[in-house]
Amino acid sequence: LLVQPLAQGISAFAAIQTGLGALARIEEVLALPEESGADVVRVRGALGHAPVEVRLEGVSFSYPDPDSADGLGAPVLVGTTFTAPAGRRTAIVGPSGAGKSTVLALVERFYDTDAGAVVVGGHDVRDLDRRELRAATAYVEQDAPALAGTIRDNLLLGRPSADDDELRAVLAQVNLSDLLLRGDRGLDTQVGDDGILLSGGQRQRLAIARALLARPALLLLDEPTSSLDARNEQALADAVAAIGPDTTVLVIAHRLSTVVDADRIVVMDGGAVVAEGTHRELVDSSPLYRDLAARQLLV
Ligand code: ATP
Numbered sequence: 001l002l003v004q005p006l007a008q009g010i011s012a013f014a015a016i017q018t019g020l021g022a023l024a025r026i027e028e029v030l031a032l033p034e035e036s037g038a039d040v041v042r043v044r045g046a047l048g049h050a051p052v053e054v055r056l057e058g059v060s061f062s063y064p065d066p067d068s069a070d071g072l073g074a075p076v077l078v079g080t081t082f083t084a085p086a087g088r089r090t091a092i093v094g095p096s097g098a099g100k101s102t103v104l105a106l107v108e109r110f111y112d113t114d115a116g117a118v119v120v121g122g123h124d125v126r127d128l129d130r131r132e133l134r135a136a137t138a139y140v141e142q143d144a145p146a147l148a149g150t151i152r153d154n155l156l157l158g159r160p161s162a163d164d165d166e167l168r169a170v171l172a173q174v175n176l177s178d179l180l181l182r183g184d185r186g187l188d189t190q191v192g193d194d195g196i197l198l199s200g201g202q203r204q205r206l207a208i209a210r211a212l213l214a215r216p217a218l219l220l221l222d223e224p225t226s227s228l229d230a231r232n233e234q235a236l237a238d239a240v241a242a243i244g245p246d247t248t249v250l251v252i253a254h255r256l257s258t259v260v261d262a263d264r265i266v267v268m269d270g271g272a273v274v275a276e277g278t279h280r281e282l283v284d285s286s287p288l289y290r291d292l293a294a295r296q297l298l299v
Pocket of ligand 1: 063065073077094095096097098099100101102103
């Protein structure tokens, strides 16, 4: 008589624990500070699906710090200036803390600059509708999550109208066709806890596939810092390289396999751009780049 109620009690307890975890996460999100800067939209319809140039013009920035006298923390970007040409792949490299992720946060306008301007598609981001900016942009973070559901569910979030052929094509583009061969359910294969478990590299490529289906004018990609095995690393580099000229790619590259064939490489240190060029040019001209490259045995 006791066994069944006990078993039910235990499974109810597990469900409550899961619910409490989710509640804690919701509270975390609700506690986040409001985004800075009012939306004074001067330009509507400025961004579509055509690739856009991204330009930082003398950008200085400090994160808010409520404990400091002026409400600002130490400067993170100091007069950062560079251009990521439309339809090209630009990589940002540099030591930890150089300000690379902050650049992407400013392009997405999670924060406003203290000085200087971020210009996307010829428009200061402060003049654009934030929703329009984000709709034209796909941001793939370092630890991109896969959603519980099928491979198809994960991809259709990028473009709900995509048909199965398009889904298979984009999976091939990011070197994930193998996922369809695990079992006999193809695009209906479950991923996550109830299905196949994906490595960090595979999850990020799935997120890139989802982003590409949305045909963004701009793809912002923060490569994982965590170690990828050689196969995953090459698959990621190939996936980024296969993104065509319809999308401007701005990638924070932690591994040089992604940057050697980038159209442009921006080297950052201490919140400023210290060198720019192609891999070959920088190996010749930038001691910092040469050092970063040498550590990865690329020169
Ligand atoms: P990494 O390669 O380690 O990711 P990064 O070059 O991307 O480094 P950022 O993440 O842009 O560097 O960080 C630059 C500086 O800004 C660091 O000193 C960091 O501690 C600080 N910083 C980053 N995010 C925040 C934040 N949300 N609030 C306050 N300070 C921050």
